[in-house]
Amino acid sequence: MSANSRLTLAIHTLTWIANNADNHYIATSERIAQSVNTNPVILRGLLGEMAKYGLVRVQRGNNAGWTLARKPEEITLLDVYRASRPSPLFAMHHTPPNPKCRIGHGIGPVLEEVYSDVQNSVEEQLTQITIADILQRTLKYTDEHPIAAQSAAT
Numbered sequence: 001m002s003a004n005s006r007l008t009l010a011i012h013t014l015t016w017i018a019n020n021a022d023n024h025y026i027a028t029s030e031r032i033a034q035s036v037n038t039n040p041v042i043l044r045g046l047l048g049e050m051a052k053y054g055l056v057r058v059q060r061g062n063n064a065g066w067t068l069a070r071k072p073e074e075i076t077l078l079d080v081y082r083a084s085r086p087s088p089l090f091a092m093h094h095t096p097p098n099p100k101c102r103i104g105h106g107i108g109p110v111l112e113e114v115y116s117d118v119q120n121s122v123e124e125q126l127t128q129i130t131i132a133d134i135l136q137r138t139l140k141y142t143d144e145h146p147i148a149a150q151s152a153a154t
Contacts, residue, residue, distance in 0.1 A: 010046055010084040011077065012036050014055065014131045015138060018072040026065035046084065053083035072132035081126050089122060090115040 016035050017027045025031065029040035029047065036043065047066055050056045057069045068075070092111065097104030 004086040006046065006084040007077075007081055007086050009036060009038065009043070010050060010080045011131070011134060013043060013046065014050070014068065014072075014075060014080060015135050017056065017066060017068055018131050018135050019139070021068065026063055027067060028065045032066075049085065050080070050083045053079065055079060055083055068131075072135060073130050075131040076127050077129045077131075077134075078123055078126035080131070081123070088115075089119055 013032050013036065016032050020027060029043040033040040033043050047056055047058070051058060051069075054069050055075055056066050059065055059067065090111075092108060097107060099105050
């Protein structure tokens with residue numbers, strides 16, 4: 001099983017845009033992709049989803065690219081989570097358990113309740129963190145742990 005990285009890519013993308021908003025960089029998917037180290041096509045799809053949720057806007061024509069639709073302080077990680085549409089944290093059995101087994105009969109409803117509680121806790125935590133928080137923490141980390149060479153994707 002592999003983890004879904006859409007949320008991570010979305011947070012990285014929004015943080016990059018927030019960091020470069022005042023640097024007169026045009027936030028193209030190609031430039032963001034250099035930092036994320038992925039294909040720009042993947043980012044364009046993700047940015048399109050985030051635009052539907054009002055997190056980014058696209059500028060067409062000259063100086064085409066992406067901008068934040070709201071201030072970084074106003075974008076919570078829950079907003080990003082919902083826009084990135086990741087898979088549920090936990091999944092139930094791929095095939096139904098044996099309903100004639102005492103455990104197989106009751107495990108599904110019990111786990112659904114537990115997983116719902118966990119999902120709600122995760123979402124509550126995500127409301128407490130904004131893109132501005134992630135940017136601040138990322139820059140602090142980078143200041144404390146300098147990179148060897150400056151990259152074009154800054």
